[in-house]
Amino acid sequence: MESIRPSEQSPLLDTNNLNPEFISDLWSVCPGYLDTALSVFERHGQPFILVSTLAMIWSGSRNSPRKEIDVLVRPTHLQTLVDGLVETNDWEISENYGQTTRNETHIRDAWLKATFSDPQFEYIRLWPEKLYHLFVDCHKIEVSDVYVRDSVLLEEEYYWDPCRRFGPPLLRYFEERNLRLLLPIQARAKIMRRDIPIFIPTIEDHLNALLDQRREQIRTNLDNGGAPEWQVRNFIRYLFLDWKPARDWILSTKVRERNRELVAERIDKYQRKPLLKALRTMAEIKILSYMPWERPITPESQCLAEGGGESTDIQS
Structure with missing residues (x-):
């Protein structure tokens, strides 16, 4: 799947359009504090693919960001990337910061903690493909930054009400109101590098990965340190998959056969609060x-x- 540059989707996603006055030498964290991490990924031929909460914000889900940046990696690159990130002196190997994020499986992951002061995100978590149930070579969409001011739905085919009475915010919603999307302090390169892309998986691939994770949790009774049940629920809530036309469409076209029973059960059990x-x-x-x-x-x-x-x- 060929990825479209964010700047080609909308001027709101073009990092070159940020006003120069947003960049100040007085900030404790200079824009582009992930430059070194992005460079490590590029040097080892590993695309920088966001997963979990931050990826879902670009997919229309109103998730509150946690302390970590979740990144999908090939298992063969895991140790090399850990070593490269530690060598930058910006990151150090860390234990995960809470019981709710503990990986109980036999598949190794990695947590790295920022060593610089006042980071926007304290940790990078590297998810091997098998643990996240998603391949690095999945279908991807390029985004402008790891975080954005508000949730936005980049894949318009998931917006199902033709009358625009309800639904997740599309890019045009922000364009018509001249609302900013990008934060002034960007995690992606603003000073050193602007040429290393950041990706998210498509909703189809991401949703099926979360469903696969949940089925594996049910089968083994082991936690992978993620939150697939909650994240599937958020996709249902914010993409309005409990509306029958959207439910029928996603079950017939986007959800893989092995996951249809589980997601249909989750949709049918979801109770939306009425207006x-x-x-x-x-x-x-x-x-x-x-x-x-x-x-x-x-x-x-x-x-x-x-x-x-x-x-x-x-x-x-």
């Missing part, structure tokens, strides 16, 4: 509850469904 609306009359106030797809279709929404007008990308 609430107060109706005031002279005598009383009534509270109506409804699902996002039960919103009335306004003339403006109908125009969008028929291919006219501009998108409003209403989110829920």
Whole structure:
């Protein structure tokens, strides 16, 4: 799958468009603090592929970032990358920082802790392919940075309401409102290097990897240190996979056969909180509850469904 440069998708994703005044010598962490790490990956022919929470933010899921940057690696490159990162003096080998992230399997992973002051993320976690159930040669999308101001859905085919009444925010939502997406302090190169790409897996490959992880956890009763159950739930929530048209589509086209029973069960068990609306009359106030797809279709929404007008990308 050929990856499109972020700057070709939208000016909002072009690192060259960041204002120069955002770069200050007074900052304790200079923009591009991952330059050395990116250079290590490039030197060893290993693409820098985000997985887990940070990748999902680029896939429309409103996840709060944790302390680590999760990166997918080939098992044959794991020790070489660890050695290279330690040699930069920016990272040191570390134990994982909590019981909830402990890897109980026999497959070795690696945690590295930042040695410089005030890092945006304290750790890099290297996930071997077998542990994450995803190959480095998976289908990928290039992104501008490891983190972004708000979640954004880069794969528009997962936005299913033609009337734009609900759904994850698309790029056009930010473009039409002139809202910034990139942070002023970037984790990717801003001073030393700008030419080393950062990738995320496509939603299809990422979702199936998480489902494979969960099935393996159920089979072995061993934790891999990730959170596949919670992350699958977030995909269901923020991509509105509990809406029947989206459910039927993703089960028939994106979820691999081995995972269909599990994801169908998770979708059917998911209970979305209804939206609430107060109706005031002279005598009383009534509270109506409804699902996002039960919103009335306004003339403006109908125009969008028929291919006219501009998108409003209403989110829920």
